[in-house]
Amino acid sequence: MKKIHWDAVLMPLVGVTLTLLAWQMISGRTVIRNLADGTVEEVRLGWVQDLPGPLQTWEKTRKYVVEPFAKREELDQGILRFTWYSLVIVAKGYAIALILGTPLGFLLGLSSTFSKMFDPIIQVLRPVSPLAWMPLGVVLFANSGKSANELAALFTIAVCAMWPTVLNTAVGVRAIPQDYLNVARVLKLSRTQTLLKIMIPATLPYMFTGYRLSLGIAWLVIVAVEMLTGRIGIGNFLWNEYNNGLYTSIVLCIVTIGLVGFSLDRAMSLLERRFKSIL
Amino acid sequence: MSFLVLQQVSKGFGPPEARREVLCGVDLSVKQGEIVAIVGYSGAGKSTLLHLVSGLLKPDAGFVTLGGRVIEGPGTDRGVVFQNYSLLPWMTVAENIRLAVDSVFPDWTEERRSEQVDRHIDLVNLTHARDRRPSELSGGMRQRVSVARALAMDPQILLLDEPLGALDALTRGTLQEEISRICRASGKTVVLITNDPDEGILMADRILPMSAGPGAILGPSFPVVLGPTRDRRALNQDPRFKALRAEVVAWLLGPGARPAVSVSRKLTLPDLEPEDLEIPRPLIGGRRRPRRRSEERRETVDLTP
Numbered sequence: 110m111k112k113i114h115w116d117a118v119l120m121p122l123v124g125v126t127l128t129l130l131a132w133q134m135i136s137g138r139t140v141i142r143n144l145a146d147g148t149v150e151e152v153r154l155g156w157v158q159d160l161p162g163p164l165q166t167w168e169k170t171r172k173y174v175v176e177p178f179a180k181r182e183e184l185d186q187g188i189l190r191f192t193w194y195s196l197v198i199v200a201k202g203y204a205i206a207l208i209l210g211t212p213l214g215f216l217l218g219l220s221s222t223f224s225k226m227f228d229p230i231i232q233v234l235r236p237v238s239p240l241a242w243m244p245l246g247v248v249l250f251a252n253s254g255k256s257a258n259e260l261a262a263l264f265t266i267a268v269c270a271m272w273p274t275v276l277n278t279a280v281g282v283r284a285i286p287q288d289y290l291n292v293a294r295v296l297k298l299s300r301t302q303t304l305l306k307i308m309i310p311a312t313l314p315y316m317f318t319g320y321r322l323s324l325g326i327a328w329l330v331i332v333a334v335e336m337l338t339g340r341i342g343i344g345n346f347l348w349n350e351y352n353n354g355l356y357t358s359i360v361l362c363i364v365t366i367g368l369v370g371f372s373l374d375r376a377m378s379l380l381e382r383r384f385k386s387i388l
Numbered sequence: 389m390s391f392l393v394l395q396q397v398s399k400g401f402g403p404p405e406a407r408r409e410v411l412c413g414v415d416l417s418v419k420q421g422e423i424v425a426i427v428g429y430s431g432a433g434k435s436t437l438l439h440l441v442s443g444l445l446k447p448d449a450g451f452v453t454l455g456g457r458v459i460e461g462p463g464t465d466r467g468v469v470f471q472n473y474s475l476l477p478w479m480t481v482a483e484n485i486r487l488a489v490d491s492v493f494p495d496w497t498e499e500r501r502s503e504q505v506d507r508h509i510d511l512v513n514l515t516h517a518r519d520r521r522p523s524e525l526s527g528g529m530r531q532r533v534s535v536a537r538a539l540a541m542d543p544q545i546l547l548l549d550e551p552l553g554a555l556d557a558l559t560r561g562t563l564q565e566e567i568s569r570i571c572r573a574s575g576k577t578v579v580l581i582t583n584d585p586d587e588g589i590l591m592a593d594r595i596l597p598m599s600a601g602p603g604a605i606l607g608p609s610f611p612v613v614l615g616p617t618r619d620r621r622a623l624n625q626d627p628r629f630k631a632l633r634a635e636v637v638a639w640l641l642g643p644g645a646r647p648a649v650s651v652s653r654k655l656t657l658p659d660l661e662p663e664d665l666e667i668p669r670p671l672i673g674g675r676r677r678p679r680r681r682s683e684e685r686r687e688t689v690d691l692t693p
């Protein structure tokens with residue numbers, strides 16, 4: 110029987126409670142004042158006046174949470190429905206990133222000439238922000254009609270999320286123990302067999318580390334992409350609500366984005382650990 | 389007619405300015421069906437010698453021939469058992485052996501190949517561990533899988549690199565007999581590398597000591613004049629066994645202990661001034677930065693006693 114570690118459950122709960130309390134304390138609240146001439150005036154009081162507190166956030170954004178998949182209007186949908194739209198596009202962009210990144214990583218790891226040629230370029234492209242790639246994507250796919258926005262979004266996600274996969278795969282290939290390659294040589298395995306039976310399995314744990322990091326980046330990028338392209342999704346919702354001055358929704362979005370990112374990372378690290386345990 | 393021949397084989401590693409000669413003119417010839425053991429110091433170059441035969445390394449000078457043909461690279465006519473097992477950790481026992489069988493016998497039928505795999509797993513008594521991964525096996529079991537993999541390729545010659553090196557003395561004894569039995573039953577030519585003279589005498593027809601490196605050579609060949617069935621306990625009392633072991637060990641400790649060649653290299657003294665331990669070390673800041681003699685403007689040496 111597995112013993113439950115109360116500390117592991119209790120301590121984070123205490124942490125969350127403390128954070129909520131602190132948040133409530135510093136956030137502002139709305140007070141209605143009766144003025145001398147009989148009219149009323151709404152004023153925000155508090156340390157950070159415009160920051161909505163947790164209670165206020167909950168009241169104002171309930172409808173998005175209690176019916177998470179509702180679709181009332183184009184811009185008024187449940188929070189998980191928005192999240193779902195974003196996840197779909199992230200999944201597509203992420204798939205492109207892996208399909209391009211893994212072979213590129215293998216080439217870099219296998220050939221030192223290739224690596225010398227392209228490593229500097231990769232190191233230069235890697236730190237470029239999604240906000241810089243996005244306009245280029247829009248320009249590149251400007252005349253592809255209705256799907257222009259989607260293609261630009263996919264381009265940005267793929268280009269930003271690819272690098273951890275590329276670099277980790279390359280490291281993994283370089284780290285294949287010479288012993289395994291010697292086995293391939295004395296067994297006279299063909300090139301394809303060596304790749305499939307020896308190199309890919311030996312690199313898998315590194316590849317999955319890359320995949321996990323790439324997924325994190327893809328999820329980071331989506332918000333920026335949706336703000337710029339106006340694709341429906343959680344980032345776009347956040348931006349609209351900001352423009353409408355509904356700050357409570359912004360807080361809701363931040364919390365949701367964080368939770369989704371966290372869950373994705375957890376799921377990937379479970380997979381990663383499974384592959385690590387083989388070696 | 390010798391099957392495997394090494395003639396004046398030399399091998400070194402490293403760039404010309406910092407070269408390490410490992411083997412220096414090694415001669416060896418092994419007849420078909422013979423079991424030859426090579427005993428030597430750790431780091432002498434035994435694995436290097438074996439890799440020259442397996443084709444993973446090429447000699448710098450001299451040549452290695454197998455059945456009259458110069459060895460150009462690895463081939464499936466040589467079954468190798470690596471010093472560190474080299475099993476693929478993501479494959480089960482059966483899959484590891486299957487990989488070898490698939491590669492060597494591509495035109496066999498599916499049934500024949502799986503029969504070959506199963507037969508060799510059975511040969512090393514591992515049928516119960518057939519579907520386990522190497523990480524779930526003990527060291528001795530891994531070693532046996534490695535032997536089974538090499539045998540399943542049905543090679544002309546088996547190259548065993550310290551197959552029992554990582555095992556304790558007791559397990560070693562049982563496995564020595566087991567591997568010896570398998571090798572003799574298969575009738576194959578075997579080159580066995582070991583660091584234990586007893587093991588060599590117990591398992592081989594002929595034993596050759598290797599001198600300590602750098603620049604190792606093979607010593608004289610000592611034929612093992614014991615019958616093919618050797619009982620470990622009885623042998624310990626056998627005077628012929630004792631005499632042979634004494635001869636081999638005497639060669640290893642005598643002529644074999646000295647490197648065959650001396651390496652000369654230019655030594656440059658480090659340009660660093662040693663730290664004067666008399667000077668108390670400051671509490672903060674720690675160790676004094678190492679000072680180079682060339683940075684020193686004036687150096688006084690106090691010679692008063």
Ligand SMILES: Nc1ncnc2c1ncn2[C@@H]1O[C@H](COP(=O)(O)OP(=O)(O)OP(=O)(O)O)[C@@H](O)[C@H]1O
Pocket residue numbers: 401402408410428429430431432433434435436437471550583601
């Ligand atoms: N690829 C290599 N590059 C450089 N030096 C090497 C290489 N392989 C072996 N050596 C050197 O050659 C020498 C002999 O190595 P080798 O592995 O053949 O020893 P060994 O006799 O098998 O020792 P052990 O009994 O410990 O396995 C060692 O000094 C080692 O440092």
Ligand SMILES: [Mg+2]
Pocket residue numbers: 434435436471549550
């Ligand atoms: Mg060795």
